[in-house]
Amino acid sequence: MKNAVAQVSKELNISRAEAELIVAALLEKPRFELYLKGELDEPRRRALKIKIMQLRKGIPLEYLTKKVQFLNYTLNIYPGVFIPRLETEYFVEIIGRLVKKTPVAILEIGTGSGALAIALSSLFPKSSIIATDISPAALSCARQNIKQYNLEKQIKLVRGDMLNAFSTPFDLIVSNPPYIPDSRLKSLPDSVKYFEPILAIAGGKNGIDFTKRMLLQAVKQITPDGMIAVEIDEDAVDPLKDFIQSDLSAKFLFKKDLFNRNRYLFIGNFNNEKSKDSN
Ligand code: SAM
Ligand code: GLN
Numbered sequence: 001m002k003n004a005v006a007q008v009s010k011e012l013n014i015s016r017a018e019a020e021l022i023v024a025a026l027l028e029k030p031r032f033e034l035y036l037k038g039e040l041d042e043p044r045r046r047a048l049k050i051k052i053m054q055l056r057k058g059i060p061l062e063y064l065t066k067k068v069q070f071l072n073y074t075l076n077i078y079p080g081v082f083i084p085r086l087e088t089e090y091f092v093e094i095i096g097r098l099v100k101k102t103p104v105a106i107l108e109i110g111t112g113s114g115a116l117a118i119a120l121s122s123l124f125p126k127s128s129i130i131a132t133d134i135s136p137a138a139l140s141c142a143r144q145n146i147k148q149y150n151l152e153k154q155i156k157l158v159r160g161d162m163l164n165a166f167s168t169p170f171d172l173i174v175s176n177p178p179y180i181p182d183s184r185l186k187s188l189p190d191s192v193k194y195f196e197p198i199l200a201i202a203g204g205k206n207g208i209d210f211t212k213r214m215l216l217q218a219v220k221q222i223t224p225d226g227m228i229a230v231e232i233d234e235d236a237v238d239p240l241k242d243f244i245q246s247d248l249s250a251k252f253l254f255k256k257d258l259f260n261r262n263r264y265l266f267i268g269n270f271n272n273e274k275s276k277d278s279n
Helices: 002-011 016-027 031-035 042-057 061-065 086-098 115-123 136-148 209-218 234-248
Strands: 067-070 073-076 105-109 128-133 155-159 170-175 222-231 252-256 262-268
Touching (some): 002 031, 002 042, 016 042, 016 061, 067 115, 086 115, 086 262, 115 136, 128 136, 136 155
Parallel strands (some): 105 170, 128 155
Antiparallel strands (some): 222 262
C-alpha cells in the first residue's frame, strides 16, 4: 500500500501527506495501515487503480468515497447530487447568530444531500423542517442522510419546484440556490463543470434569476417576524440590492464569508449585528 501512496503522489502531483489521505479514504482505512506489511489483494488493487484514474480525470474524491463531511455530520453523497461546500457550513453559523426567535416551521429550498436541513435540525431541535428539491437523485440521497441520523420525524422531504408545493407560512426560509451566472459556468473547475449536476449550480444569465424568482415567492410565505436566508454569489450583491429595493421593499442585510466576500443575504426580521462584516 506504500506503493499506492507513492503512485498517487506522483500521478496527481500532490504531496505524500495528501496522497496518504486520499488512499486511506479510498481504501476506507486509517492512514497508519497504509504502512503495515502486506499488499492489497488483486481485486482491491485493481479497484484502487480505477479510482486513481477517475481522480485524474477530475471526478471529485467525494463521489468516489461516497462520503462528505458537513459540520459534525458524515453524509452520504452520490454523483448527480451537489457536494456541500465549506461556505455553506459557515452559512449555518451565521443563520444561528441572526435568527431572532426560534422558528416553529422551517423550509429549506434545494436541499441536495440534505446537509443544510440536517444542520438546521441541530440548531433548532424543536422546529419542524420541510426540505424540498426538484431532483429525485438529491431527494433520495437526502432521505438516506436524514434516516442515518434518525431525523425522519423532524425533517420531511417534499419534491417540488421552489415554493410551488406550499401554501402555509414559514418562520424561516433557507436556501443555497443555484447561483453561478451562465457566463462563468465555462470557467468553473473541471471537477464541478463536468461532474456536478448543472441543475444545482446554474443560476441563469446573471446568476440571480433563480434567487429573484424564489424571493418573490418567499416574501409571500414568510411569517411577519420571520427571516429568509439565502447563499449568494459575491457578484450578485448590487443587482440583488436593486431588486430588493424595487420589488420587495423589505429589510435586508448582506453578510461576508470567511474570505471577506459578501455571500449571504438575509431578508425580514434578524438580529442587527454591529460587526465589521455587515453593511
Ligand atoms: N442545500 C444543498 C447544499 O447547500 O449543499 C444543495 C444546494 S445546490 C447548490 C442547489 C439545489 O437546488 C440542488 O440540489 C438542485 O437540485 C436544487 N434545485 C434546482 N432547481 C430547483 C427548483 N426549481 N426547485 C427546487 N430545488 C431546485
Ligand atoms: N459555490 C458553488 C461552487 O463554487 C456554487 C454553489 C451554488 O450555485 N449554489 O461551485
